[in-house]
Amino acid sequence: MSAPGFRPTHVVPPRGLPAWEAPDPARPTAPLDPLLPVQLVERRGDWGYIRCHNGWGAWIDGRHLIALPEDPPTADGPDGAADPRPLLAQSERSFGDYRAAVEALAAGGLDSEGFESRTRGLRIGIVVDGESxxxxxxxxxxxxxxxxxxxxxxxxxxxxxDPHDTGRAPTRLVTPEDEG
Structure with a gap:
């Protein structure tokens, strides 16, 4: 379930990102998956507080996020050129290949090296939120x-x-004076 009003503003870089419970390196939490769409909510220097589509939030090194260039098009906006069905079919095949590798690993038909080899190069990312x-x-x-x-x-x-120039209004910038 998506958090109310979730609109991604950034994407996690292809190698993922470590995350923290607070803007403090001594308080790590679960890392963020590669290419995960996130919403940058607040910035404190290089720290950024992000929210995920499920409402979970964490602090990250905001310098590494990939900014999204603009909001999704609206229904009355210009038509895109591509039919979504071929990309959906490609995503289904990649997901099926990954699922088959997981099942082979779980059944003992693959070791971790074989699993890594079989899944190397597979990349899929899908976020569905109603009609979007x-x-x-x-x-x-x-x-x-x-x-x-x-x-x-x-x-x-x-x-x-320039990671500080996201062109996005929703990010709340906090200065040391605001924190005191």
């Missing part, structure tokens, strides 16, 4: 937004040159 869906297109290195009829590029894997 974000899909990762590994061949193009981009996230696309789908509304059931069309795909529109939403974000790419390109690096952010």
């Amino acid at each position: 869906m974000w899909l990762y297109d590994p061949q193009e290195g981009r996230w696309v937004y789908a509304d059931g009829r069309r795909l529109t590029t939403y974000a790419t894997d390109r690096a952010v040159t």
